[in-house]
Amino acid sequence: MTQIAQQLAEVYTRIAQAEQRFGRPKGSVSLVAASKTCPVSAIRAAVACGQRAFGENYLQEALPKIKELETEGLEWHFIGPIQSNKTRDIATHFDWVHSVARLKIAQRLSQQRPPELAPLNVCLQVNISGESSKSGTTAQELAELATAVVEMPRLSLRGLMTLPALNSDLEAQRRPFRTLHQLWEGLRQKGLTLDSLSMGMTDDLEAAIAEGATLVRVGTAIFGSRPRKDR
Numbered sequence: 001m002t003q004i005a006q007q008l009a010e011v012y013t014r015i016a017q018a019e020q021r022f023g024r025p026k027g028s029v030s031l032v033a034a035s036k037t038c039p040v041s042a043i044r045a046a047v048a049c050g051q052r053a054f055g056e057n058y059l060q061e062a063l064p065k066i067k068e069l070e071t072e073g074l075e076w077h078f079i080g081p082i083q084s085n086k087t088r089d090i091a092t093h094f095d096w097v098h099s100v101a102r103l104k105i106a107q108r109l110s111q112q113r114p115p116e117l118a119p120l121n122v123c124l125q126v127n128i129s130g131e132s133s134k135s136g137t138t139a140q141e142l143a144e145l146a147t148a149v150v151e152m153p154r155l156s157l158r159g160l161m162t163l164p165a166l167n168s169d170l171e172a173q174r175r176p177f178r179t180l181h182q183l184w185e186g187l188r189q190k191g192l193t194l195d196s197l198s199m200g201m202t203d204d205l206e207a208a209i210a211e212g213a214t215l216v217r218v219g220t221a222i223f224g225s226r227p228r229k230d231r
């Protein structure tokens with residue numbers, strides 16, 4: 001077994017154990033392998049183990065990887081900050097975008113999603129901890145953004161995403177995830193059909209699963225530590 005195969009198996013086990021520990025249905029949490037800075041060979045090693053969903057943060061880096069792996073039929077998730085001039089390529093080459101935080105970006109993605117493709121799956125990124133360094137809409141602005149995005153013809157609003165500040169304590173890790181889940185429930189009560197909560201990474205995936213994550217985005221635990229700190 002390669003090291004990536006072994007580490008990926010450990011992440012699947014962590015997810016399954018957290019589902020069990022926190023009373024989540026088996027298989028209710030899926031894994032997006034965050035492959036930023038990883039070479040295609042590392043992605044291939046994960047694909048060989050059955051991993052299908054990959055998350056990328058940087059468009060210039062992602063496009064050649066997506067092209068090289070075209071025949072594998074993988075599912076690509078854009079999880080990084082989005083600049084307006086990148087929306088056309090994101091709308092064309094990705095299946096999901098987790099980091100939509102502004103109306104203008106959502107409008108461009110909807111307008112630029114090629115007609116022959118299914119609507120682009122979108123999560124709205126919420127800045128729970130209110131840190132100015134992290135992108136995301138505020139909890140106050142969320143409902144307005146969500147009700148606009150749900151009307152956009154070429155987007156399929158699937159849920160919410162957050163990227164909270166690092167914290168090593170399980171209880172403290174759970175708090176922002178609980179808040180995101182509550183915001184998600186609030187939108188569902190307004191009649192929006194959301195099915196996805198994208199939260200949890202290498203260091204806090206258990207806390208996120210405890211609070212209802214349906215998608216965890218994990219990089220380091222699968223591929224090893226990255227050359228520079230990317231979060």
Ligand SMILES: *Cc1c(COP(=O)(O)O)cnc(C)c1O
Binds near residue numbers: 079080218231
């Ligand atoms: C890098 C990244 C991840 C994965 O982080 P790890 O700590 O390496 O698991 C998840 N989500 C986003 C948005 C990221 O940029």
